[in-house]
Amino acid sequence: MSTINISEDLRNLLYSIPDIDVKSLLESYQKPIRQSIRINTLKAREEYVLSMLRERSIELKKIPWARYGYWVVNDVNVSNTLEHMLGLIYIQGAVSMAPVEVLSPKPGELVLDLCAAPGSKTTQIAQALQGEGVIVANDVNIKRIRALSSNVQRCGVINCIITQVDGRKFPLWAKGFFDKVLVDAPCTSLGIVSKDWSAAKKWSFRTSERLSKLQLSLAISGFECLKVGGIMIYATCTLSPQENEWVIDRLLANKPNARLENIRLEGLKINKGLLEWQHNKYNPELERCVRVYPYEHEAEGFFIAKIVKEGDS
Amino acid sequence: MIVDEKIVLLNSSKKSAFQAMLKRCYDAEDFSDKVLIQVGEGKIRLTTNDTIRVAEKMQGVHSLGLYVAKVKGNDVVLSIEGSQLLCNRIKKNRIELTKEQSKLWMEGAPLQLEKFITARYVVAFYKDLCLGCGRVSVDGKIYPHVPKWRRLQQ
Numbered sequence: 001m002s003t004i005n006i007s008e009d010l011r012n013l014l015y016s017i018p019d020i021d022v023k024s025l026l027e028s029y030q031k032p033i034r035q036s037i038r039i040n041t042l043k044a045r046e047e048y049v050l051s052m053l054r055e056r057s058i059e060l061k062k063i064p065w066a067r068y069g070y071w072v073v074n075d076v077n078v079s080n081t082l083e084h085m086l087g088l089i090y091i092q093g094a095v096s097m098a099p100v101e102v103l104s105p106k107p108g109e110l111v112l113d114l115c116a117a118p119g120s121k122t123t124q125i126a127q128a129l130q131g132e133g134v135i136v137a138n139d140v141n142i143k144r145i146r147a148l149s150s151n152v153q154r155c156g157v158i159n160c161i162i163t164q165v166d167g168r169k170f171p172l173w174a175k176g177f178f179d180k181v182l183v184d185a186p187c188t189s190l191g192i193v194s195k196d197w198s199a200a201k202k203w204s205f206r207t208s209e210r211l212s213k214l215q216l217s218l219a220i221s222g223f224e225c226l227k228v229g230g231i232m233i234y235a236t237c238t239l240s241p242q243e244n245e246w247v248i249d250r251l252l253a254n255k256p257n258a259r260l261e262n263i264r265l266e267g268l269k270i271n272k273g274l275l276e277w278q279h280n281k282y283n284p285e286l287e288r289c290v291r292v293y294p295y296e297h298e299a300e301g302f303f304i305a306k307i308v309k310e311g312d313s
Numbered sequence: 314m315i316v317d318e319k320i321v322l323l324n325s326s327k328k329s330a331f332q333a334m335l336k337r338c339y340d341a342e343d344f345s346d347k348v349l350i351q352v353g354e355g356k357i358r359l360t361t362n363d364t365i366r367v368a369e370k371m372q373g374v375h376s377l378g379l380y381v382a383k384v385k386g387n388d389v390v391l392s393i394e395g396s397q398l399l400c401n402r403i404k405k406n407r408i409e410l411t412k413e414q415s416k417l418w419m420e421g422a423p424l425q426l427e428k429f430i431t432a433r434y435v436v437a438f439y440k441d442l443c444l445g446c447g448r449v450s451v452d453g454k455i456y457p458h459v460p461k462w463r464r465l466q467q
Binding site: 043044048080081082085086087110131133134136138145149150152153154156157158159160161162163164165169172173174177 | 347359360361363364367368370371372373374375376377378379380392393394397398415416419439441442444459462463464465466
């Protein structure tokens with residue numbers, strides 16, 4: 001078995017984060033992520049799809065924190081099945097389902113997915129809306145929009161608008177417009193290294209710092225698009241505090257009417273957000289954010305923050 | 314900004330004409346109370362009034378709603394999703410497939426017809442599932458309209 005190469009910067013980063021078990025993390029990077037699916041109830045009843053999959057001898061185990069999520073227990077390729085091609089199931093990482101579960105969209109709501117491609121979370125939001133309300137799914141990159149568009153079509157979503165703009169500009173026409181916003185920001189992807197080892201090999205503090213500025217702009221933009229009382233989820237699939245806690249700390253400093261809420265998801269092992277990193281102290285509220293490490297569920301690593309917009313101060 | 318100028322809401326006369334075509338081709342009723350829009354050449358998408366209202370406020374709209382059908386001359390070619398939405402309301406020009414045939418269909422392979430069909434398009438069913446339209450050829454085969462990105466690999 002070949003061994004993963006990690007950059008010197010990444011090694012330094014990992015040893016600087018107090019609650020990471022670096023040995024377990026590096027081992028997890030060398031194993032494939034457990035396959036998991038979401039049953040798409042926009043297309044068919046959950047029980048019906050489950051019975052079809054059972055007929056194919058696909059063994060499933062419920063993911064406790066995701067309403068329609070299942071681990072695929074046996075070694076089968078679910079991507080080459082009728083159920084996948086018809087949109088009855090969506091192949092989605094188990095922890096990647098968590099941000100939308102925390103966002104908890106309700107039928108009738110207006111939801112913005114600011115960095116939407118390739119659409120796993122967009123289609124999950126659409127499923128929660130049950131055809132009522134509207135989802136605006138935005139991405140800046142046309143190639144990624146094509147993938148988003150295909151997935152939205154395959155999942156049978158009728159109430160989605162796909163836009164292609166720089167997410168930082170959204171408040172110019174949508175300030176205070178949405179009930180819920182998801183900012184699943186582009187990141188250095190340290191939570192999904194087992195899918196792409198190059199993320200670990202190339203990782204640098206410089207790239208992370210550069211991305212964090214974009215992430216902060218996107219988080220501010222998403223927050224400005226919220227109605228008073230609205231909820232925003234900021235999520236990344238990386239472990240770097242610069243792209244996670246630092247971004248939320250700056251958002252709280254920038255927006256006095258932003259407040260963090262606690263996150264609870266059944267069965268999901270979580271670690272609290274960091275309050276200090278590399279001699280920088282963060283807002284004590286950051287404890288309410290959650291970090292999920294790849295070795296905890298043989299799944300992706302994620303950072304999730306739940307932010308509520310209070311009345312303008 | 315106004316939604317992409319190529320997107321046109323079907324007015325009542327165009328909607329009636331489309332409904333009549335659906336009725337003639339598949340003996341199917343219309344897509345419930347949802348809004349139909351036309352994009353590009355004959356492509357019909359389905360959405361909701363709320364979605365249209367929100368789209369009018371947005372910038373850089375790439376697309377909205379769900380692609381359900383394409384009008385080709387006097388025929389209506391349903392997308393997989395279009396056929397799934399109509400599903401049991403399709404009473405005419407429907408063919409029932411076996412498990413093996415459904416697999417071939419989703420691979421995009423032509424199926425040999427067992428009986429003569431005069432229609433140019435049929436909708437395939439496997440159990441309770443609709444698999445979209447296929448074109449009936451003069452050689453007595455049906456060529457499934459399954460986009461390449463949705464085909465099963467052999």
